[in-house]
Amino acid sequence: MATPNLRTHRPARPVLYLLPAIGLLTVFFLGPIIVNGVIAFTDMGENLRIGKFTLLNFERIVQRDARIPTVLLTTLIYVGATLFFFNVGLGALLAITTTAIPERLGSFFRGLWLLPRMSPAVLYGILWIWIADPTPTGLLAQVTSAFGLPVLNLRNDFPLFLIILANGIVGASFAMVILTSAVRSIPSHLSNAARVDGASEWGVLRHVVAPALSQPIRFITLYQALSLMTTYEYILLITGGGPVYDSTPYALYIYRRAFENGAYAYGAALALGLMVIGIVVTLLQWRLTDMRSTFAAPKIEVL
Amino acid sequence: MTKTFALFATVALSALVAGMAQAEDIKIKLSTLVDKTAPARVTNIEAAAAIINDQFKAAGIDKHIVVETNVSAAKGWDDLALEDMKAFSVGQGPDIYVLPHEWIGKFAEDGNALPMDSKIAANPWAYADILPVLWTAAKAKDGKIYGIPQDAEIRMFFYNKDMLRKIGKDEAFIESLPAKVEAGEFTLDDLTALSKQVVDGKAAQYGMLHRPNVGIDYLMVFQSYGVKFMDDKTGKLMFPKAEMLKALGWYERNARQGVTPADNTAMSWDAIQGAFKQEKAFIFHQGVWAVAWQLGDKNGATWPTDKDGYFHKIGWIPAPAAEKGGKPANLSHPLLYTVNAKSKNADLAADLVALATLPYFNTEHDVASYHTAISNAQTAMPKYKENWVLSAASPMMAHAQFVPNHTQFGSYNKVLFSGLQAVETGKMTAAQAVDFIADELGLQFGADVEIREAVSN
Numbered sequence: 001m002a003t004p005n006l007r008t009h010r011p012a013r014p015v016l017y018l019l020p021a022i023g024l025l026t027v028f029f030l031g032p033i034i035v036n037g038v039i040a041f042t043d044m045g046e047n048l049r050i051g052k053f054t055l056l057n058f059e060r061i062v063q064r065d066a067r068i069p070t071v072l073l074t075t076l077i078y079v080g081a082t083l084f085f086f087n088v089g090l091g092a093l094l095a096i097t098t099t100a101i102p103e104r105l106g107s108f109f110r111g112l113w114l115l116p117r118m119s120p121a122v123l124y125g126i127l128w129i130w131i132a133d134p135t136p137t138g139l140l141a142q143v144t145s146a147f148g149l150p151v152l153n154l155r156n157d158f159p160l161f162l163i164i165l166a167n168g169i170v171g172a173s174f175a176m177v178i179l180t181s182a183v184r185s186i187p188s189h190l191s192n193a194a195r196v197d198g199a200s201e202w203g204v205l206r207h208v209v210a211p212a213l214s215q216p217i218r219f220i221t222l223y224q225a226l227s228l229m230t231t232y233e234y235i236l237l238i239t240g241g242g243p244v245y246d247s248t249p250y251a252l253y254i255y256r257r258a259f260e261n262g263a264y265a266y267g268a269a270l271a272l273g274l275m276v277i278g279i280v281v282t283l284l285q286w287r288l289t290d291m292r293s294t295f296a297a298p299k300i301e302v303l
Numbered sequence: 304m305t306k307t308f309a310l311f312a313t314v315a316l317s318a319l320v321a322g323m324a325q326a327e328d329i330k331i332k333l334s335t336l337v338d339k340t341a342p343a344r345v346t347n348i349e350a351a352a353a354i355i356n357d358q359f360k361a362a363g364i365d366k367h368i369v370v371e372t373n374v375s376a377a378k379g380w381d382d383l384a385l386e387d388m389k390a391f392s393v394g395q396g397p398d399i400y401v402l403p404h405e406w407i408g409k410f411a412e413d414g415n416a417l418p419m420d421s422k423i424a425a426n427p428w429a430y431a432d433i434l435p436v437l438w439t440a441a442k443a444k445d446g447k448i449y450g451i452p453q454d455a456e457i458r459m460f461f462y463n464k465d466m467l468r469k470i471g472k473d474e475a476f477i478e479s480l481p482a483k484v485e486a487g488e489f490t491l492d493d494l495t496a497l498s499k500q501v502v503d504g505k506a507a508q509y510g511m512l513h514r515p516n517v518g519i520d521y522l523m524v525f526q527s528y529g530v531k532f533m534d535d536k537t538g539k540l541m542f543p544k545a546e547m548l549k550a551l552g553w554y555e556r557n558a559r560q561g562v563t564p565a566d567n568t569a570m571s572w573d574a575i576q577g578a579f580k581q582e583k584a585f586i587f588h589q590g591v592w593a594v595a596w597q598l599g600d601k602n603g604a605t606w607p608t609d610k611d612g613y614f615h616k617i618g619w620i621p622a623p624a625a626e627k628g629g630k631p632a633n634l635s636h637p638l639l640y641t642v643n644a645k646s647k648n649a650d651l652a653a654d655l656v657a658l659a660t661l662p663y664f665n666t667e668h669d670v671a672s673y674h675t676a677i678s679n680a681q682t683a684m685p686k687y688k689e690n691w692v693l694s695a696a697s698p699m700m701a702h703a704q705f706v707p708n709h710t711q712f713g714s715y716n717k718v719l720f721s722g723l724q725a726v727e728t729g730k731m732t733a734a735q736a737v738d739f740i741a742d743e744l745g746l747q748f749g750a751d752v753e754i755r756e757a758v759s760n
Binding site for chain 2: 046047048049060064065066067134135153155156239240242243244246259260261262263
């Protein structure tokens with residue numbers, strides 16, 4: 001009886017309610033993309049003036065910039081290794097181990113791993129510089145010299161390894177939090193039943209826990225891959241992208257071209273490239289990891 | 304009665320308001336780089352403002368200059384130049400800004416630097432005595448002067464004599480070093496060999512250290528190797544491969560022989576200066592103003608502050624010649640007070656600069672920060688003459704050269720520095736670095752930079 005009445009009371013102007021969100025998106029997302037898109041087709045240099053519209057920036061990216069292949073390879077190694085070993089691998093390991101030990105201890109460890117995430121980026125960066133400092137005051141140098149090993153100069157000789165490590169340790173906490181809740185949400189009767197049936201602990205992990213983690217891991221991979229591709233603050237702080245361009249992934253390369261040299265138009269063109277790469281990678285992952293099923297409506301929760 | 308009272312009240316009130324009225328504030332924005340050893344770049348302009356304010360007051364003019372200083376924490380003067388350019392592009396440029404001289408062309412071209420020729424002609428009391436060579440450094444391509452030189456200085460290699468004593472060199476050798484360098488007998492390779500002896504003799508941890516970021520000092524070595532950065536005839540920047548290869552090769556050998564640490568360019572200023580001050584490094588190349596932290600107890604060690612004590616420990620040489628019989632090289636890198644051409648207070652800002660350029664003020668700056676005089680008069684001033692550091696540095700000006708006043712030189716130098724970094728860190732050989740720099744220059748500047756096989760073709 002009441003249904004027709006309710007229908008007449010539905011919100012009349014949904015656009016009005018969405019207006020703040022649309023406004024924010026326009027000003028902070030759409031606007032910069034459009035501005036960037038325009039700048040990419042100009043010759044804007046260090047004085048920020050536009051002399052003419054040109055396609056030269058794109059020609060330079062595709063044909064002349066000999067740094068691009070190396071930068072792309074660096075990006076692939078950096079994103080791939082950080083994602084695989086730390087943002088997913090270490091995160092999953094932390095989630096599984098901290099849920100297997102007593103509750104309080106587990107929470108304590110998870111809290112510890114969240115510390116770098118909570119500390120300011122500059123502080124975290126300086127800590128890593130101190131750790132990697134090859135002089136006797138550096139942490140790593142103190143450890144290696146205590147064991148009589150030669151001093152390693154990570155920032156100079158293994159800069160890519162250093163930034164993967166630094167970014168990975170701070171990045172593992174995201175997966176840790178999400179996967180912990182995924183592990184917790186597995187009904188305990190499933191693993192109990194498996195154990196009764198004679199499954200080993202490894203078997204429980206393999207056949208009960210792992211399947212429950214696969215969907216959140218797909219989401220984490222997609223999300224973190226994008227975030228790793230577009231952020232560079234720790235790299236800028238720790239190695240500055242150097243020596244030369246050795247630890248400069250694509251996002252930092254854009255920054256260095258635009259803001260170290262004042263080649264703003266070229267930076268904008270490179271940034272358009274990053275947008276394209278981001279979209280392609282996301283679509284590929286969507287397809288390959290079957291994200292559609294992750295976001296599909298649950299099949300069992302019938303109300 | 305009421306009328307009279309009303310009139311009286313009005314008059315009284317007006318007088319009161321007039322008396323209480325604030326003088327009109329004229330804001331002059333000054334932009335410079337943070338530099339704790341050279342505060343007078345700011346205080347001289349403030350003192351000049353105080354003089355004019357007093358004159359305003361005496362003349363009953365209801366105006367008051369307020370100097371607002373933006374002390375930037377940018378990584379270096381080049382980055383500050385980029386910052387200022389951004390500020391200008393949005394109409395927020397400072398009224399007066401301190402600029403390394405090689406950037407003047409760019410700011411002049413953009414219309415952000417006030418041409419100073421007429422001001423210089425009109426105010427001989429401030430400008431007639433300035434060293435002519437400094438005016439050359441302040442000229443843009445059109446031949447006009449766009450900035451007022453400050454911070455004259457000289458770059459050099461500082462060497463630690465105590466370390467030479469430690470490895471058994473006698474006083475005759477130690478004291479004859481500057482003369483040998485001057486005569487072209489002692490070359491850059493000899494300097495490397497000597498540094499290696501010091502390091503091998505365990506007298507120092509590092510042989511030679513230089514700045515960790517883009518700058519001017521290391522360009523002295525390039526000049527010793529005969530590198531020219533600009534073709535004087537065409538006014539175009541150039542990159543002579545053969546000479547560049549030799550100069551980068553010297554830095555490469557230094558790093559491979561353990562004379563310079565491979566990560567010199569990743570070290571902090573504190574670590575580098577600390578290493579020299581705490582006597583862990585034999586040689587440091589920079590400018591005479593580095594004496595500011597070398598004297599006394601800064602940077603973790605105490606050094607003598609008197610002339611004899613200091614020169615007993617430390618010696619100065621220009622960049623030695625590349626080959627025996629060649630000429631040593633020295634660089635000077637004046638900074639300029641530049642006035643914003645678009646400022647509505649441009650004339651007033653120029654007046655402040657004129658006052659701050661007077662011998663009294665520049666000498667105040669010089670003796671505190673160890674920069675050399677910009678005018679002849681200063682060298683006769685007691686306070687300047689008493690400063691033994693400046694007296695000792697003046698003769699080194701004989702070889703002083705400048706980096707080219709080219710609008711693109713700042714960016715060119717950044718590319719050159721990344722090549723230097725590549726060579727030192729062992730990422731590239733000198734030959735690879737030459738190709739890398741040539742490729743980068745071509746990419747960034749296209750035909751604006753001439754890539755040549757050698758200077759002379």
